[in-house]
Amino acid sequence: MERIQKILRGRFVLGALSIAVVLAAYQWITMQPDNNPALLPPIPNIIASFFTNIEAGSLQTTLGASLYRIFLGFFIGTTLAVIIGCLVGWYKTIEYLVDPLIEAIRPIPPLAYIPIIIIWFGIEEFSRVLLITIACFMVCVVNVIAGMKNVPQVYVDAASTMGASRFQVFRTVAVPAATPFIITGYRIALAAAWTTLVAAELIAAPSGLGYMLQEGRRYFLTDQVMMIIVIIGACAFIMDRTFRAIQKRLMVWSEARE
Secondary structure (H helix, E strand, C coil), X not given: CHXXXXXXXXHHHHHHHHHHHHHHXXXXXXXXXXXXXXXXXXXXXXXXXXXHHHHHCHHHHHHHHHHHHHHHHHHHHHHXXXXXXXXXXXXXXXXXHHHHHHHHHCCCCHHHHHHHHHHHHCCCHHHHHHHXXXXXXXXXXXXXHHHHHCCCHHHHHHHHHCCCCHHHHHHHHHHHHCHHHHHHHHHHHHHHHHHHHHHHHCCCCCCCHHHHHHHHHHCCCHHHHHHHHHHHHHHHHHHHHHHHHHHHHHCCCCCCCC
């Protein structure tokens, strides 16, 4: 336990040091005489923009709208990915039916669906959530399928020898064994959700972080743009660390190291 605590402290110190170096370098660049604050705002200006938007209440509304879209699209997309991925990865008949469709659609960037989504569903909230759902599903389902196909055969043989049916092996052996791949799929899907969020909110969104980015670009509010970028990075980092903590708790039996 003491060794683990030392490792965690060391990781925290090194991580904090790397962030501090980047911030110090950025601040040094912004303090140069030839720097234009309108193009590269100093850190105090970015912090001031943060508190200004907090006091106005716009940031809370904006962040709440974006998080709602992220969570809803992520939940729907990953849930479908786990269900379909587990079935495709375990049952050959379903694999032969569904896998060609997944492989044909998977290379298409989610942003390519924007025009057809607008034509079919308009510019309402459903369209934005649907785009995030597609992005999460496509990256997560591949990991789930890979996890199901990498279940050690010895586990399957042992369960079958003990009288377990094919479905029982699927439910009690294969799915738990594929959990590391599933969690990894969640983490990748979360990153895809955030990268798609801004594009999704460009579909005439009345609020959201992407909307604030557009407003910052339109009115040349570079400090606001930088502030939104930092918020997106911080939110994505916190969510990813949450999934990593869940993975460590669920995978205490695993010898894998991150």
